[in-house]
Amino acid sequence: MKIGIISNNYEGPVAKALEQVYKALTGGEIERISMAEFQPQYVSQKSLDALLIEGRNNSDEGFAIAVRRNTPDTTKICYFRIYHTSSSQELQEHNIHVLNILDGDLREKFTNWMGGS
Amino acid sequence: MTEQILRLDILVVEDTEKHQSSAQEQFKDHTLTIAKNYEEGEKLLKASYHVLLTDLMMPKGGRKTMGPEGMKYIFDLLPFGFPLAFLAAKIRIPYIGIVTDINHHNHPISAAIDPISGTYWKESSEYLYRINDSKLGIFHAPFNKDGQKDWNKVLEVLLK
Helix, strand or coil: CEEEEEECCCCCHHHHHHHHHHHHHHCCEEEEEECCCCCCCHHHHCCCCEEEEEECCHHHHHHHHHHHHCCCCCCEEEEEECCCCCCCHHHHHCCCEEEECCCCCHHHHHHHHHHCC | CCCCCCCCEEEEECCCHHHHHHHHHHCCCCEEEEECCHHHHHHHCCCCCCEEEEECCECCCCCCCCCHHHHCCCCCCECCHHHHHHHHHHCCCCEEEEEECCCCCCCHHHHHCHHHHCCCCCCCHHHEEEECCEEEEEEECCECCCCCECHHHHHHHHHC
């Protein structure tokens, strides 16, 4: 599985942690994509199976929904957030999986998401 | 006698690669700038251009002024050709064309421009408009044999 990690800050701890968790769990290939540069067509151009979006604020939630609306339904999307800034209901209604970095069972949740449909 | 070629400064705003390519091929004798989305086009648009040729539907291309609600639509193809055309008229770019490749059976906005564009390709001045000092045309695109937009044909109609 090839995953795209979309972040505004690759030097920050969250993006780095995401990469490490993903590599440890799956050993799969990672494509780093800046949030400002991302285009929906990258999913097919770079043969991405899933997208992991680092969410930092409400605007990033809107961004995640825009990504969902413009990528194939088969592309798995996970919104990985640091803070509980708002309800995750709307994201989930758009079939976006939500993970919180402060969740204690993050590893299990991440694995379930990766393995689920 | 050598024919004098008019060298124009042209801005094309177009998000589809094959139509960008035809602009590059057809406007070799002009000074061409290509913008790939609305925000790039808006940023590049300045009064020194002689011609703006813009696609109708394109993505916004950035996050400028967008809040959480607006962010949801930043990748959608929206009819940004109209605000770009009016912005060009505001700064008095002489020749402006909105050119769509979308068949009117395939999108409501394409069908909606039928009455103001003459439906399919027509070399008629009936569908040219004057705004400020600018001449604006709205076109269902003519195509070359490779299915690319024939920008030159549009330009010829505008310059007549």
